[in-house]
Amino acid sequence: MKKILIAGAGGAPSEGVINSLLQEGKDEVIGMGSEVTDLALSAAQKKYYVPYANTYEYKDALLKILVNEKPDLIHFQNDLEIYHASLLRDEIHATGTKTFMPSHDVIDTCVHKYKTYLKLKDAGVKVPENILISDEKVLKEAFQSLGDANGNIWLRASSIGGGGKGALPTNNYEFAKGWIQRYNGWGDFIAAEILTANTVTWLSIWHEGELIVAQTRIRKGWVHGNRTLSGVTGVTKVGQTYADAIVDEIAMNTVKAVSDRPHGIFGVDMTYDKNGIPNPTEINISRFFTTVLFFTEAGLNMPAIFKNIALHNEFPTLKKNINPLENGLMWLRGMDTKPRLVRNSDIENEIVFL
Numbered sequence: 001m002k003k004i005l006i007a008g009a010g011g012a013p014s015e016g017v018i019n020s021l022l023q024e025g026k027d028e029v030i031g032m033g034s035e036v037t038d039l040a041l042s043a044a045q046k047k048y049y050v051p052y053a054n055t056y057e058y059k060d061a062l063l064k065i066l067v068n069e070k071p072d073l074i075h076f077q078n079d080l081e082i083y084h085a086s087l088l089r090d091e092i093h094a095t096g097t098k099t100f101m102p103s104h105d106v107i108d109t110c111v112h113k114y115k116t117y118l119k120l121k122d123a124g125v126k127v128p129e130n131i132l133i134s135d136e137k138v139l140k141e142a143f144q145s146l147g148d149a150n151g152n153i154w155l156r157a158s159s160i161g162g163g164g165k166g167a168l169p170t171n172n173y174e175f176a177k178g179w180i181q182r183y184n185g186w187g188d189f190i191a192a193e194i195l196t197a198n199t200v201t202w203l204s205i206w207h208e209g210e211l212i213v214a215q216t217r218i219r220k221g222w223v224h225g226n227r228t229l230s231g232v233t234g235v236t237k238v239g240q241t242y243a244d245a246i247v248d249e250i251a252m253n254t255v256k257a258v259s260d261r262p263h264g265i266f267g268v269d270m271t272y273d274k275n276g277i278p279n280p281t282e283i284n285i286s287r288f289f290t291t292v293l294f295f296t297e298a299g300l301n302m303p304a305i306f307k308n309i310a311l312h313n314e315f316p317t318l319k320k321n322i323n324p325l326e327n328g329l330m331w332l333r334g335m336d337t338k339p340r341l342v343r344n345s346d347i348e349n350e351i352v353f354l
Contacts, residue, residue: 002028002072003069003071004027004028004071004073005071005097006077007074008034010035010038011077013077013289013290014042015041015293020302023304024304027072030048034052046069053080058084062085062088062092071097072096072097073097075306077287079160083108085099102285103263106258110282110283113190113281114158116283117130119257120254120258123257125254126250126277128154129146129193131190131192132158132187132189133186133189146193147171148193153170153176153192154193155168155169155170155176156168157183158190166189193273195272195274195279198218201219201289202214202251202267202270203217203265203267203289204251204266206264212321213305213318214321214323215322216241216323217240219238240331242328243327250270250280251280264285265288267289269281269282291331294339297341298325328343330342330344
């Protein structure tokens, strides 16, 4: 039996991974995290507190856990920790613990959205036009060049952070200026063209340049999206399995634009433009998305595949490695209620429509 340490334990992104690994049942799963109340909720078999990854104390705490527990593999589930832990990978490996991560330059590109945009644009991947907002003059120019018919642009932070950090649509220059100032965001915020509300995500695992498996999911709304200015929370309310050759092609091109030898996890988030073309908006690097348990329950345990490659050099046998799951499976989620895997027919049979 091997031992796997999962960071961010107790938080939704990591619990999907932890529960997927526990469902396979082969190895011991240990958790660590920086929120005590989250840790208390984790399904991990043992739990450790660590300071936040961007603090001075993090490195010593992490290495102490690795020396004490001697896990065979460590995996991280949020951009901030992925970035800082990536800088420590040599010291992590020196303890005997493995990682399964892309190179640090790939991680650096992907956790900074504007760097990702530049890479994709240079590679000829269709992306919404982005402008890095250095000052008020550039913000005014962004409204003039990127505004839609109603003058709206999309604002978001380029720096490390999930959940649609700082994201919102607006056609009001003064509001936009105040919003950027609130986040101390001059030189960090990006203005972009407004796309549609339709999104799709392509989650994949690669090994030394070879695609091992990929599965697509469309999103049908955000949990508590009506309580944010942008409508985006980063927390999917309803996900559905989906397959489309155009999405596959664009996602593959996106991954190869940031890495000539992809290795580890690459999740490509795309939003459809008004012509129905999915435009990549970011790459979730070296981590599974929050609803990865959806795929596990549907029959594709990607965390187990990831772990088995890293620890056992064991690769999956699949009928096809791109979108192996049945189309149209839905994953329903809500606060304080157990998620559920269903088909449309299940809902139609259970609910009375008058």
